[in-house]
Amino acid sequence: MARINENFQKLAAGYLFPEIGRRVSAYAEAHPDADIIRLGIGDVTLPLAPAVVAAMREAVDEMGTDKGFRGYGPENGYDFLVDAIREHDYRARGIELEASEIFVSDGSKQDSGNIQEIFGAGCTLSVTDPSYPVYVDTNVMAGRTGEVDDQGYYGGIRYLAATEENGFMPGPPDEALDLAYLCSPNNPTGAVATRENLEAWVAWAKDCDAVLLFDAAYDAFIQDPDLPRSIFEIEGARDCAIEMRSFSKRAGFTGVRCAYMVIPKNVSGTTESGERVSLNALWGRRHATKFNSVPYVIQRAAAATFSQEGQAQTREQVRHYMDNARLIREGLAAAGFTVFGGEHAPYIWMRTKDGQSSWDCFDDLLENAQVVGTPGSGFGPAGEGYFRISAFNSRENVEEAIRRITRT
Numbered sequence: 590m591a592r593i594n595e596n597f598q599k600l601a602a603g604y605l606f607p608e609i610g611r612r613v614s615a616y617a618e619a620h621p622d623a624d625i626i627r628l629g630i631g632d633v634t635l636p637l638a639p640a641v642v643a644a645m646r647e648a649v650d651e652m653g654t655d656k657g658f659r660g661y662g663p664e665n666g667y668d669f670l671v672d673a674i675r676e677h678d679y680r681a682r683g684i685e686l687e688a689s690e691i692f693v694s695d696g697s698k699q700d701s702g703n704i705q706e707i708f709g710a711g712c713t714l715s716v717t718d719p720s721y722p723v724y725v726d727t728n729v730m731a732g733r734t735g736e737v738d739d740q741g742y743y744g745g746i747r748y749l750a751a752t753e754e755n756g757f758m759p760g761p762p763d764e765a766l767d768l769a770y771l772c773s774p775n776n777p778t779g780a781v782a783t784r785e786n787l788e789a790w791v792a793w794a795k796d797c798d799a800v801l802l803f804d805a806a807y808d809a810f811i812q813d814p815d816l817p818r819s820i821f822e823i824e825g826a827r828d829c830a831i832e833m834r835s836f837s838k839r840a841g842f843t844g845v846r847c848a849y850m851v852i853p854k855n856v857s858g859t860t861e862s863g864e865r866v867s868l869n870a871l872w873g874r875r876h877a878t879k880f881n882s883v884p885y886v887i888q889r890a891a892a893a894t895f896s897q898e899g900q901a902q903t904r905e906q907v908r909h910y911m912d913n914a915r916l917i918r919e920g921l922a923a924a925g926f927t928v929f930g931g932e933h934a935p936y937i938w939m940r941t942k943d944g945q946s947s948w949d950c951f952d953d954l955l956e957n958a959q960v961v962g963t964p965g966s967g968f969g970p971a972g973e974g975y976f977r978i979s980a981f982n983s984r985e986n987v988e989e990a991i992r993r994i995t996r997t
Contacts (some may be wrong), residue, residue: 596732605722605967606630616955624723624991628979629961633841638902644893646743662882666693670888673895684821690853693883695846696836697806702727704817712767715747719968724770741970750971754923761793772804776976777968778938779930794829801830809839809907811933827853840903841896847883847891852860910935913980913987923993935980950976958993
């Protein structure tokens with residue numbers, strides 16, 4: 590008899606975004622003439638930058654020749670992409686990395702879920718609350734948590750409330766743990782970590798021999814050059830942190846799929862007997878065993894985002910989305926809504942009105958404004974009473990959505 594992994598049975602509900610899709614589909618079927626504006630899932634809407642498309646075409650042509658054809662690529666990524674990452678994302682900010690510390694992948698969502706495989710089942714962990722659902726759900730699936738309680742909290746996880754009082758960016762816990770998930774700029778709240786906040790986290794991690802899992806998928810949206818874009822800008826982080834980055838939002842690769850993870854060789858964990866083991870080596874083994882590299886055509890496209898033309902074109906796309914975020918933030922604030930975020934991230938975190946629940950707010954906006962957002966409670970219990978609105982859409986749709994929401 591094939592026994593299932595019963596940890597899947599502990600998941601409190603279906604994954605957030607499929608549930609949103611189900612409700613929207615049901616509404617659209619009942620109201621076929623409704624003009625629904627989707628500001629829910631954080632999916633890009635602008636076409637790929639011309640430099641990216643040109644690079645993909647050239648790579649496809651190469652693949653059609655005897656000389657240019659490539660089969661399996663190097664698991665960690667082609668040198669041309671890894672070197673571009675080292676130069677533009679790190680050396681430009683004073684950070685030196687070895688090529689072997691970078692692992693190219695097909696998405697940060699996958700990386701943030703898969704990374705927990707190299708840690709023991711007994712590892713204790715913390716997440717900020719609310720947070721990206723993958724952090725919690727994959728640890729539940731792995732058996733690293735207890736059951737979920739009536740409030741939506743899983744036993745075995747230390748939840749750190751991200752509140753208006755702490756700027757939605759809490760500091761480290763007052764206890765020793767093994768793993769901590771951080772996200773800056775933050776999904777869903779749109780908050781960004783200060784240098785002081787990250788310094789506190791690094792000091793805590795080094796003090797209790799913990800590992801920080803730092804999700805920087807939205808780094809390109811940070812508008813203030815003095816704010817840290819990488820955890821490795823913080824002294825000591827090379828000893829205790831892993832960083833995940835993606836081309837999905839910075840260059841519109843949500844349907845193309847390319848990302849990377851940085852694991853410095855200094856970061857280590859321990860065996861039961863106390864032996865120190867390199868996490869870089871462990872992930873390298875996992876990566877080579879379960880992954881066959883991102884396709885050559887896609888890696889050429891990713892490398893093109895670092896060209897002079899590619900940087901200019903993708904910066905313009907980020908500027909478009911951030912202008913949308915500003916319009917949403919200012920428009921809703923002027924209409925009396927309490928809003929946060931939207932300054933260094935493409936998300937606006939809105940407090941629901943009159944104590945309305947997050948899902949009631951979702952249904953209300955869908956029914957009365959035909960606008961789709963994301964219920965804050967879907968990101969964790971502390972997200973109840975809030976609502977996330979994405980700036981990923983056309984200017985016309987964003988302006989129309991603001992008009993509709995402010996009329997409800």
